[in-house]
Amino acid sequence: MIGTVTTRPTAWSTYSAWANRHRKWFFAAPAMIFVGLLIVVPLAWTVYLSLTDSQGSVRAESKFVGIANYLQVLGDTERFWPAVLRTFTFTGGAVATEMVLGMGIALLLWRPFKGEKWVRVAILLPLVATPVAVGMMWRLIFDPNIGFANQLLSWFGIPAQPWLSGQTTALPTLIFVDVWQWTPMVVLILLAGLTSLSEEPDEAARVDGANAWQRFRYVTLPLLRSTVVVAIVLRGIDALKTFDILYSTKGKGGGSFHEVETLNVYAFGLSFDYNDYGISSTVLILFFLLIIVLMWMVTHRRKGDES
Amino acid sequence: MTAAVTAQAVPEPTTRRRRRKSRAYPIFRVVVLTTTVLLFIAPLMWMLVASFKTNVDIYDSSKTFVFTPTMDNYSNVLGRNNYFDFIFNSFWVALWSTVFSLILGVPAAYAMSRFSMNRSAMVVLMARIIPGVSLLVPWYFIFANMRLVGGFAVLILSHMFVALPLIVYIMMSFFDSLPTELEDAAQVDGLTPIGAFLRISLPLSVPGLATAGILSFIFSWNNFMFALVLAGASTKTLPVAIFNFVSYASIDWGGLMAASVVVTVPIMVIALFTQKYIVAGLTAGATKG
Known part of the structure; x- marks a missing residue:
């Protein structure tokens, strides 16, 4: 880059360069995180709940019952x-x-x-x-x-x-x-x-x-x-x-x-x-x-x- | 991807193929299609007609077609039951869930299309498969702890769950069909990759964005289950308000039909003016094979 004026990298240009280098995830990650939080977490929770006798209120005490629910259903x-x-x-x-x-x-x-x-x-x-x-x-x-x-x-x-x-x-x-x-x-x-x-x-x-x-x-x-x-x-x-x-x-x-x-x-x-x-x-x-x-x-x- | 695109690519059918057809087919086609159209339209007309009848007339079979139209149902529904609040709620939730989903979904769809992130796309599209009920219990618990249940934020978030996968799906097939040459040329001319996306690809994607946005708005407007559980008295959306109409002992049919017309007419007017985009969105990816 001889002959060009090198500017001191500002915070913004560093960030911009980083974003461009990782644009694949820079673009995709927000949506993925959103979906992850809204789907994967509740889904994992549903799996957990299906193994308990949770009833009445989700906040109420519940016992781990294993696959008893599955057998019952x-x-x-x-x-x-x-x-x-x-x-x-x-x-x-x-x-x-x-x-x-x-x-x-x-x-x-x-x-x-x-x-x-x-x-x-x-x-x-x-x-x-x-x-x-x-x-x-x-x-x-x-x-x-x-x-x-x-x-x-x-x-x-x-x-x-x-x-x-x-x-x-x-x-x-x-x-x-x-x-x-x-x-x-x-x-x-x-x-x-x-x-x-x-x-x-x-x-x-x-x-x-x-x-x-x-x-x-x-x-x-x-x-x-x-x-x-x-x-x-x-x-x-x-x-x-x-x-x-x-x-x-x-x-x-x-x-x-x-x-x-x-x-x-x-x-x-x-x-x-x-x-x-x-x-x-x-x-x-x-x-x-x-x-x-x-x-x-x-x-x-x-x-x-x-x- | 779109019907418009494919229509251009396919030449008009030749007159040659028409020649050998018998006269019977065109007549058969007109008769069947007319019947089909009537079957699709008639129930909607019935709803509209009933919304202009008094309840006495609805119960009177001699007044099926001949009756004195009344606006009472509309003035009752819109006047007494805070319907304008419900209309606003539906609109507000649909608007912001669409806007936020576009902001999150469009860049994601772009990356997934350009980098062939099929596995990541699968994760987002999972949301189309999961039964919504399985998300509602955890959501309710989490959002209740955050004291968000009954507010707009939780409704907008839950509707985004429907809108985001839809937008990613539609925009992915749109970006798949958008040539990369212009972006490449822009990068040669000194734009950063993100700059090329923002200044070149995004402006070219307006038809796709319109398609995704309109469909996402309609799906949110029509959504019932999430609002049924998560909405509070002041954030109730139109479908829930209509549902609550029938929880009384006797049904006010005239009012119910007027309320149903109020919820369907705006969406149908939007559909009439944006038909091309809706069809494009609903058939996105259908012909890729």
Whole structure:
């Protein structure tokens, strides 16, 4: 650096040079520390609580009970296992329906047409609507006495249904609500995938005489696989954790017969309605493991298929 | 990453492929899409219509479509129940949780994208997977000890937990698609790496920032569970206020629907004007494979 004027390093320039040299962590660390403090610490605490009989108040004395909570929860066929089953039913039913309907709508929207903009606006509205308000809205529509759903059925001579207030109909009705709100999300993701596909494979199959279904099944769908997996993972995670529409329509404990009590609702109730922190933490840890295993299975299968 | 970007890359479909299609398909498509749109819109319309009815009219099936509109529900809700406070609370929490998450998340996303810090990214994205309930008990305890429960700070912090991973996820896929040449050129011209990020990459990222910011605002506005536990009487957000509406013995349906319209309409208006960004954000990373 001969010929240049060397300035005495100020505190600022030293700091600036240090920040630039370590910019990778200078940039990433604040967010990582924030996430660490807000997630890792509580998660570790949850693991600890799941091994104690903490109850009533977190500040109250609690005993270390080892894996007793896990044995109790895993042996609980009254609340825990039915909640697991409901979580699977809700997630499976909702995500499968959303994928099928979403794929159909995305294929219809694929090629540009007049009025496309309006359809896109219309499908965006359920997606951004506040879930609690959505729950309340459907609660009115599905009200057995004054709701529009039964009025609609009566026009076709079909007897009134209990919908949300029925012990067996509540969960399917809520699956319907979830499908109404989140199918647009699947449509948008699949549409983004479809738009990024090149035309040639489809064109080649057409020249070879493949019909519309064959082109979809053997050309478009395999090319779209990674997008489909992304849609299933994103929707799956959110559906497993669904809370707002369940709690706002059925309230505490998922209704008087726990008819829509999924794992998330169950754990919330244990924590904040019964203050049973030990058991609640155990349920949450098991729930968390379940989500991770499911997501690993979905994404791992994809990698296995590709190689 | 975005629908806009991919749309440019893909040429318009050729007219050649249309030729062989039968006439039936366009008609089928219009019918099905119209039905779909109606199914998505009708319930929202129903909510809107009910918010202009008296409770007597809501209970009267002969007045399903024909009724005398009234503004009473709105004046009741907005007048008596401190709703303007709840609207402000929701707005305030959404605003600051978005701003702080952008400040923390954007540089992090940049570093994670440029240095391929996949494992670090995984840690942040874990937040999308963890059930929120498992964080609430420890948070409640910690924040209660710090005497923060019921204040805005704890609500903003908890909503950042939703916003930050979202912003990191969206901005990572944005920075992945942003070419590095301009930054490199700026560094050759004498900018420091951080200077190049601040003066070159960041201004180029405005569409990405808008996408991440708008979505984070919407998710915070719509969030229910965290505020249900952590909000105090004076910091209650709109979704919690709506939920409390039904804890009474008989439901004031008209008022409830008016309250629901009040919470959804602002977000839908935002969505209509920023449709492009919302779609880009929701589909971020979906086509990377």
